[in-house]
Amino acid sequence: MQYRTVPKTGEKLPALGFGAMRLPEKAGRINEAKASEMLRYAIENGVNYIDAAVPYHKGQCESFLGNFLLKEGLRDKVLIATKLPPWSVRNPEDITRLFDKQLTDLKTDYIDYYLLHSLSGESWHKLDSLGVKDFLNREKASGRIKNAGFSFHGDRESFKEIVDAYPWEFCQIQYNYLDEINQAGTEGLRYASKAGLAVIIMEPLRGGNLAGDIPENIMEIWDKSKIRRSPAEWGLRWVWNHPEVTTVLSGMSTMDQLTENIKIADDGLPDSLSQDDLRIIDEVRDKYKETMKVGCTGCRYCMPCPAGVDIVSCFEYYNSYHMFKNGNWAKWQYVFRNYGLMDGKMSYASLCTDCGRCRKACPQHLDIPLFLKDVAKEFDNPKTRIFVAIAGLYLGISSKISGIFRKKKTFGERP
Ligand code: SF4
Numbered sequence: 505m506q507y508r509t510v511p512k513t514g515e516k517l518p519a520l521g522f523g524a525m526r527l528p529e530k531a532g533r534i535n536e537a538k539a540s541e542m543l544r545y546a547i548e549n550g551v552n553y554i555d556a557a558v559p560y561h562k563g564q565c566e567s568f569l570g571n572f573l574l575k576e577g578l579r580d581k582v583l584i585a586t587k588l589p590p591w592s593v594r595n596p597e598d599i600t601r602l603f604d605k606q607l608t609d610l611k612t613d614y615i616d617y618y619l620l621h622s623l624s625g626e627s628w629h630k631l632d633s634l635g636v637k638d639f640l641n642r643e644k645a646s647g648r649i650k651n652a653g654f655s656f657h658g659d660r661e662s663f664k665e666i667v668d669a670y671p672w673e674f675c676q677i678q679y680n681y682l683d684e685i686n687q688a689g690t691e692g693l694r695y696a697s698k699a700g701l702a703v704i705i706m707e708p709l710r711g712g713n714l715a716g717d718i719p720e721n722i723m724e725i726w727d728k729s730k731i732r733r734s735p736a737e738w739g740l741r742w743v744w745n746h747p748e749v750t751t752v753l754s755g756m757s758t759m760d761q762l763t764e765n766i767k768i769a770d771d772g773l774p775d776s777l778s779q780d781d782l783r784i785i786d787e788v789r790d791k792y793k794e795t796m797k798v799g800c801t802g803c804r805y806c807m808p809c810p811a812g813v814d815i816v817s818c819f820e821y822y823n824s825y826h827m828f829k830n831g832n833w834a835k836w837q838y839v840f841r842n843y844g845l846m847d848g849k850m851s852y853a854s855l856c857t858d859c860g861r862c863r864k865a866c867p868q869h870l871d872i873p874l875f876l877k878d879v880a881k882e883f884d885n886p887k888t889r890i891f892v893a894i895a896g897l898y899l900g901i902s903s904k905i906s907g908i909f910r911k912k913k914t915f916g917e918r919p
């Protein structure tokens with residue numbers, strides 16, 4: 505396994521980390537026999553960074569991992585990463601209560617890499633006001649947290665603000681060859697790296713969309729390369745090619761995925777792709793972009809929207825939904841992010857009041873309100889509302905999202 509160094513501590517992390525959100529399942533529960541076999545193999549082969557979180561596998565992930573590590577006597581051989589769920593925090597006491605429960609579930613006295621989960625500007629401000637910095641300082645001093653970080657799904661400005669707000673050891677961002685300008689993007693990656701943070705990458709294959717069920721016109725481009733690589737290998741190598749990247753998380757569900765990824769991780773070194781390789785990836789990116797429904801470049805000149813619409817993420821997910829054969833990943837990302845399931849902030853397309861302000865600001869001359877109408881038609885429908893209501897109950901934030909029912913008059917239609 506190739507290892508990369510955490511700048512502030514010198515600790516070595518594997519280039520490939522095990523994302524424990526897509527473990528094999530059977531009848532809606534983690535298939536413990538198969539998942540254990542995969543974890544054992546991963547750890548034996550140097551994949552010793554395991555990324556968990558409270559909501560993964562409907563709350564089963566941390567308990568399963570804790571039991572597995574205890575039973576196999578492997579706690580000291582792995583680095584556990586897990587996350588504080590900001591949506592469950594209402595007061596400072598909640599933070600400690602949730603953390604204590606995570607230690608109990610994971611059957612450990614300490615967390616190696618502790619993250620504030622899926623931050624945006626809003627959720628960061630909330631946690632900050634509830635004293636999360638004091639909590640991190642306290643738990644780091646007590647040794648129950650070894651390294652503090654955050655995962656992120658907001659806009660670039662908020663990302664930089666959070667990077668500068670605390671002496672983090674690491675952060676975690678979504679990054680792949682189609683997300684250079686989305687969310688933290690390349691600029692955020694470099695910013696965090698320059699600030700001395702290790703950068704963990706999630707969604708290197710965009711929820712698997714860059715790896716499986718690839719459109720024929722994209723496969724034709726990959727097939728032109730003299731070097732034979734699977735689309736997954738191209739995608740992962742592109743991320744590892746960045747020297748600023750520390751560890752790439754892959755949410756693996758099968759032994760085949762695991763063994764393939766371990767093999768690639770060995771020589772997915774920084775700056776190892778040739779100019780020809782990079783040209784092929786550029787061509788694939790351009791081809792994907794041709795199939796975008798909205799020619800949004802993510803420049804953000806249209807933001808902020810007075811009605812609260814996150815125009816950029818609406819178009820990002822709408823484009824992804826139409827670019828890939830399986831658009832469900834994009835749809836669920838939209839629901840989680842734009843319906844406030846992570847931070848309580850509503851920013852879905854049908855909040856648009858058609859004021860026209862953004863239209864004037866767009867250098868691409870996009871008729872933004874008109875495109876948002878298309879997004880709303882596709883995504884903001886009764887099925888979405890019901891899902892959001894159920895998810896809100898599960899996450900304990902139903903009061904925050906009840907507004908989606910009160911806004912029925914404008915929901916999905918022009919006011
Ligand atoms: S037209 Fe809609 S999206 Fe654009 S600024 Fe006005 S409310 Fe926001």
Ligand code: SF4
Nearest residue numbers: 800801803804806866
């Ligand atoms: S101004 Fe236009 S191109 Fe820029 S982010 Fe907004 S919609 Fe996209």
